[in-house]
Amino acid sequence: MAITSINPATGELLREFPPHSPEDVRDRIEQAQRAFLKMKDTDFETRAAWMRKAADLMEADVDExxxxxxxxxxxxxxQARAEILKSAKVMRFYADRAAEFLAPxxxxxxxxxxxxxxxxxxxxMGVILAVMPWNYPIWQVVRFAAPTLMAGNAALxxxxxxxxxxxxxxxxxFLRGGFPEGAFRSLLISSSAVEGVIRDRRVAAVTLTGSEPAGRSVAAIAGSEVKHSVLELGGSDPFIVMPTADLDEAASMAVKSRTINNGQACINAKRFIVHADVYDxxxxxxxxxxxxxxxxxxMNPGTDIGPLATSSGREDLIELVEDARSKGADIPVGGTVPDGPxxxxxxxxxxxxxxxxxxYAEEAFGPVAAVLQAADAAEAVRIANDxxxxLSSAVWTNSDDDVEFFTRSLDAGAVFVNGMSVxxxxxxxxxxxxxxxxxxxSAEGIRAFCNVKSVWRN
Structure with a gap:
């Protein structure tokens, strides 16, 4: 079955590609393994030069x-251009910092x-497999690939x-930048073929950014092979607004945080929890x-929101909104599917x-904001953690006591105070x-796929 590229703004088929055969996949894994044997003996300075060259080339390609x-x-x-430029930035970040992060x-x-x-x-570690999503097609991959390659691994x-x-x-x-052939290889395969790649003895570890069910599946396979995995599985991030907040700035940033990337980002604010005193x-x-x-x-410079990436994604979003509507929610803005392609x-x-x-609890992957009201900070945290x-969270307040309370109490990998999760x-x-x-x-990302080896000498 062909792998297709479809324009979500029109439904038009752009291009289609034959998937890689099992033989192709085995060959590409072998290329990656051979490249790893070269990469692990290459110094940081050389890898950094290759990475900077690749970043330069990506920036030159930004418009196309x-x-x-x-x-x-x-x-x-x-936003596509911004994603590409941010990707080049992270490539240079690891080119500059890898030697420091991995120093003995x-x-x-x-x-x-x-x-x-x-x-x-x-x-x-060796050859690392990445299973990546469509919402940031360059950034999600490069933020894995840059530290992985700079550490001396090869990547699939x-x-x-x-x-x-x-x-x-x-x-x-990356090949254009100077990395050995096979240091980074893409596999055009179906999801059903991922298990075989993870189980290949030449693949040392796996990372996945995607849905929770996909993450559970990948982690279970990796675990059964005693292989390391890193998972980022999305979120339903709270955006809390307290009485001392600058409401003009909070509202403006709330709109941006909910709708950037057409509302399809794991760290988009999804649930807006507003203190009763400033709710209206x-x-x-x-x-x-x-x-x-x-x-x-x-493609129009005046457009704020483009289409959702897939028809199934839109159907999922429609179902979430209609479920809320049928159970008594109000929809003061939007909620109607437009006519047309x-x-x-x-x-x-x-x-x-x-x-x-x-x-209330599921992730809405599109420009839909769920709004809840809280009587106080304690209720806001209860809702946020429920x-x-x-993944992440945002709190809008100018109270030091609030900052201390929310930072300590929110169940999240990050807390952004008076700012948008980024x-x-x-x-x-x-x-x-x-x-x-x-x-x-950061340093955590490049060390994620390293063997931490202790050396004792007498």
């Missing part, structure tokens, strides 16, 4: 590649372990099947700004959300509970 991302998954052209660490007092010298070294990519053009671009960019004031601003967003052609869905605000509605997810190369990224295990980015 940005158009491909927009046509293939529907994000606005402006000496024990201050080796005599405490009966040695003359004791230290820790970080060594590459099983990308989402609806972004094959992005996968094939990534198949070439905040909602007047929020509803007005959500209603003002322009939906349309993602493409998989568009309008910015939508759902208020009066209750625990019996699916939107989900199986725990992934930065400098900060660890990942969640708790069903949002995953392990961390990406």
């Amino acid at each position: 590649l940005g158009k491909t991302l927009t046509l293939e998954m529907g994000k606005t052209f402006e 660490e000496e024990l201050d007092d080796p005599s405490s372990v009966g040695a003359k010298k004791a230290y820790t070294v970080y060594e590459p 990519l099983k990308h989402a099947s609806n972004v094959p053009q992005a996968a094939l671009y990534l198949d070439e960019i 004031e905040f909602m007047e601003r929020f509803n007005r700004q959500m209603a003002d967003l322009k939906v349309g052609d993602p 493409g998989w568009f869905y309008p910015p939508t605000v759902v208020t009066g959300v209750t625990p019996d509605m699916r939107l 989900t199986t997810f725990g 992934s930065y190369p400098e900060l660890p990224f990942g969640g708790v509970k069903d949002s995953g295990i392990g961390r990406e980015l």
Whole structure:
């Protein structure tokens, strides 16, 4: 069955590609293994030069590649360009910092372990498989690939099947930068073929960004092979607004945080928990700004919201909204599927959300905001934590007491105070509970696929 690239703004078939055969897959794994044997003996300076060259090439490709991302998954052209430039930034970040992050660490007092010298070294694991989603087709992959390659590993990519053009671009960019052939290879395969790749003896570990069911499956397979896994499985992030917040800034950022990438980001704010004392004031601003967003052609500079990436994704979103509507929720903004081609869905605000509605706890992957009201900080935390997810969170307040309370009390991998949840190369990224295990980015991200080896010498 062909792997297809479809324009979500029109439903038009752009291109189709034959999947890699089992023989192709075995050959690419072998290429990666051979490349790893070269990579592990290459110094940081050499790897860094290759990585910087690849970043330069990606930046030079920004307009053409940005158009491909927009046509293939529907994000606005402006946001596609921003994704590509951010990806080049993380490539340079690890080129500059890998040697520091993986430098040997000496024990201050080796005599405490009966040695003359004791230290820790970080060594590459081998061939690492990444199973990646479509919503950030370049960024999600590069934030894995940059630290993985800079650590001296080789990488395999099983990308989402609806972004094959992005996968094939990534198949070439690191080779163009100078990395050995096979150091990074894309596999055009179905999800059913992933298990065989994980179980291949030449694959040392796996990482997945995607749905919770997919993460459980991959982790179970990796665990049965005693292989390391890192999982980022999405979230239903709370955005809490307290009485001392700057409501103009909070509302503006709430709209951006809910709708960036057409509302299809794991760290989009999804549930808006607003203190009763400022609920009406905040909602007047929020509803007005959500209603003002322009939906349309993602290549048009005036468009704020493009289509959802897949027809099935839109159907899932419709079901969540209709479930809430049928159970008494109010929908002051949006909530109606537009006529015409493409998989568009309008910015939508759902208020009066209750625990019996699916939107209360499930992740809405699209521009739909679930709004809840809280009487105080304690209730806000209770609502925020009343989900199986725990990726990131945002709190809007100018009270130091609030900051201390929410930072301590929220079940999340990150807390952003008076700002929008964003992934930065400098900060660890990942969640708790069903949002995953392990961390990406920062020093944690490059050490995730290293063997931490202790050396004791007398």
